[in-house]
Amino acid sequence: MSEREPKIVFESATKVFRTPKGEVRAVDGVDLTIGAGEVYGVIGYSGAGKSTLVRLINALEPVTSGRVLVDGRDVHSLKESELRRARADIGMIFQQFNLLSSRTVAGNVAYPLKVAGWPRARRDARVAELLDFVGLTDKARAYPSQLSGGQKQRVGIARALATNPTILLADESTSALDPETTQDVLDIVKRVNVELGVTVVVITHEMEVVKYVCDRVAVMEGGRVVEHGDVYDVFARPQHAATRRFVGTALRDRPSPAALARLRRRHPGRIVTVGVREDGGASGELTRALRDHPVDGTVIYGGITEIAERPYGSLTLELAGEDAAIAAFLADLGRTTTVLDLGTAAHPLTDPDAVGPRAPKGASA
Numbered sequence: 001m002s003e004r005e006p007k008i009v010f011e012s013a014t015k016v017f018r019t020p021k022g023e024v025r026a027v028d029g030v031d032l033t034i035g036a037g038e039v040y041g042v043i044g045y046s047g048a049g050k051s052t053l054v055r056l057i058n059a060l061e062p063v064t065s066g067r068v069l070v071d072g073r074d075v076h077s078l079k080e081s082e083l084r085r086a087r088a089d090i091g092m093i094f095q096q097f098n099l100l101s102s103r104t105v106a107g108n109v110a111y112p113l114k115v116a117g118w119p120r121a122r123r124d125a126r127v128a129e130l131l132d133f134v135g136l137t138d139k140a141r142a143y144p145s146q147l148s149g150g151q152k153q154r155v156g157i158a159r160a161l162a163t164n165p166t167i168l169l170a171d172e173s174t175s176a177l178d179p180e181t182t183q184d185v186l187d188i189v190k191r192v193n194v195e196l197g198v199t200v201v202v203i204t205h206e207m208e209v210v211k212y213v214c215d216r217v218a219v220m221e222g223g224r225v226v227e228h229g230d231v232y233d234v235f236a237r238p239q240h241a242a243t244r245r246f247v248g249t250a251l252r253d254r255p256s257p258a259a260l261a262r263l264r265r266r267h268p269g270r271i272v273t274v275g276v277r278e279d280g281g282a283s284g285e286l287t288r289a290l291r292d293h294p295v296d297g298t299v300i301y302g303g304i305t306e307i308a309e310r311p312y313g314s315l316t317l318e319l320a321g322e323d324a325a326i327a328a329f330l331a332d333l334g335r336t337t338t339v340l341d342l343g344t345a346a347h348p349l350t351d352p353d354a355v356g357p358r359a360p361k362g363a364s365a
């Protein structure tokens with residue numbers, strides 16, 4: 001990825017909102033480079049600063065300090081006319097689609113072309129091309145209220161692409177859609193990237209979205225980027241608690257406190273959670289370690305999925321054997337993967353990154 005030309009560069013970018021209740025550092029000293037032609041995910045919980053960060057790219061919000069470069073130009077120091085041109089090169093789609101209800105599908109897609117002063121014939125040809133690209137040719141004369149959510153977002157994409165931008169910003173563009181429709185829309189986003197070479201920035205709070213379309217990802221919390229990199233590396237080896245929570249929530253591979261309490265009732269022995277990753281931590285390693293040590297392991301919980309055709313997830317086991325043998329087994333496994341000791345029913349240990357329902361009061365988790 002490092003060979004890509006930088007397309008969007010944040011340099012100590014900071015955005016402070018002054019509110020009656022005090023200052024909000026919505027974006028706080030972000031340094032980040034998004035390469036030309038990549039699909040870059042920005043993930044974080046509500047209020048993390050994702051939307052504000054992305055609105056700095058097209059200067060919908062002015063920065064408080066720092067710089068945001070697009071194609072090497074600081075967008076926050078452009079003159080009004082230059083900014084208008086720069087914005088025409090950046091398309092945007094939204095969670096709530098933001099379509100004009102009084103205009104037809106074709107009218108919505110034609111709107112930015114009209115504003116840009118395209119003559120009628122050229123406009124009509126471009127609209128036909130765009131509707132074909134998003135598979136909505138037969139809906140050209142329909143009104144937004146007659147469309148499903150997925151169709152509305154496809155109109156949103158066609159409109160965003162109308163003036164041939166080189167950047168597409170997608171702000172929670174699938175959050176109002178069901179999982180199947182989400183896939184359809186993300187497939188189009190992928191085509192926008194691959195077939196048209198557009199650099200895409202995807203803001204989401206859903207790890208599945210990042211997993212499905214993004215090359216790289218930045219995780220935001222409290223206005224800061226707490227972790228970023230290749231999607232597989234970030235999610236297979238999360239360094240930050242926020243990232244670990246995303247992985248846990250999406251995969252549900254680790255027992256929640258409530259599930260762990262239930263497991264302990266059925267499995268009083270030593271419980272451990274073992275990471276499964278491509279490099280060393282593959283489940284084959286677990287099989288080998290079980291064969292090499294006088295320890296029995298029963299898988300009692302877990303989940304493994306893949307990102308970019310590489311496995312990641314975890315398995316939770318109940319172990320049986322002498323204490324010393326179990327200790328040697330865990331030390332051996334710990335050389336190639338992460339091992340989280342959850343203790344026994346009599347001496348329980350907690351998972352600091354567990355997600356999901358808490359254990360009921362009085363449960364031993």
Ligand SMILES: Nc1ncnc2c1ncn2[C@@H]1O[C@H](COP(=O)(O)OP(=O)(O)OP(=O)(O)O)[C@@H](O)[C@H]1O
Binds near residue numbers: 017018024026047
């Ligand atoms: N115009 C504004 N005025 C004051 N505070 C704002 C403004 N816009 C955003 N904020 C605050 O900045 C912080 C970051 O908001 P932002 O919308 O960027 O987060 P987000 O990660 O996109 O969350 P969400 O997904 O809920 O939109 C929040 O605390 C929010 O309340």
